Amino acid sequence: MTSEFSHKVLEMRATSLNEAADLLRQVAGERRADESLKAVFRRLSRKLSDWSENRIRDVWHRDPRIKIRADEVSQLRALVEPKRKTESIHDLEELRATVARLARYEALLERLDEEFYGPQISAASDQLGEARRLLGKGRSRV
Known part of the structure; x- marks a missing residue:
């Protein structure tokens, strides 16, 4: 037992x-x-x-x-850590590109017909605000 x-x-x-x-x-x-x-x-x-x-x-x-052994796990973690940082940087760059695309989309819709595209503009603004929040930026810069 x-x-x-x-x-x-x-x-x-x-x-x-x-x-x-x-x-x-x-x-x-x-x-x-x-x-x-x-x-x-x-x-x-x-x-x-x-x-x-x-x-x-x-x-x-x-x-x-x-x-x-603990040293083996530490060795593996050390090899994986740079990959994780690279992936995080890539994700952040991708999010920034998305924010820029949304800002351009919002501006284009406003130029075309603000009254007709009002719901799309509102949705784009909401997505843009959420993306900026995720980036940690409270300001309107991209």
């Missing part, structure tokens, strides 16, 4: 292993259509030079027999 403590330890191991496997997949990035899993493991072994291909494979497949 296993104790409650051993259940907690197994649960913590599984959580660490799941996090490590998810991080490893993020480090690997998108797999090309013609790329084998073995090739992905080789590519990962170049990024994780102190990891063996077997270690990478075991983490990838979430093998419950292995133990993940």
Whole structure:
């Protein structure tokens, strides 16, 4: 009969292993259509030079027999963090482009026929205000 403590330890191991496997997949990035899993493991072994291909494979497949060390998770987090920052910057740039498009759309509708396009102008203004709020800008500049 296993104790409650051993259940907690197994649960913590599984959580660490799941996090490590998810991080490893993020480090690997998108797999090309013609790329084998073995090739992905080789590519990962170049990024994780102190990891063996077997270690990478075991983490990838979430093998419950292995133990993940804290330094391994830290290493994976460090490799993933720059990707997350790049994605955040890309999302912010995309949102700014959307704000600019909405502002141009609103101005175009006002020039065409403000009375006829009133509901669309109002909707565009609402979307523009929401996008600016998301950008953290309370002013009307784009």
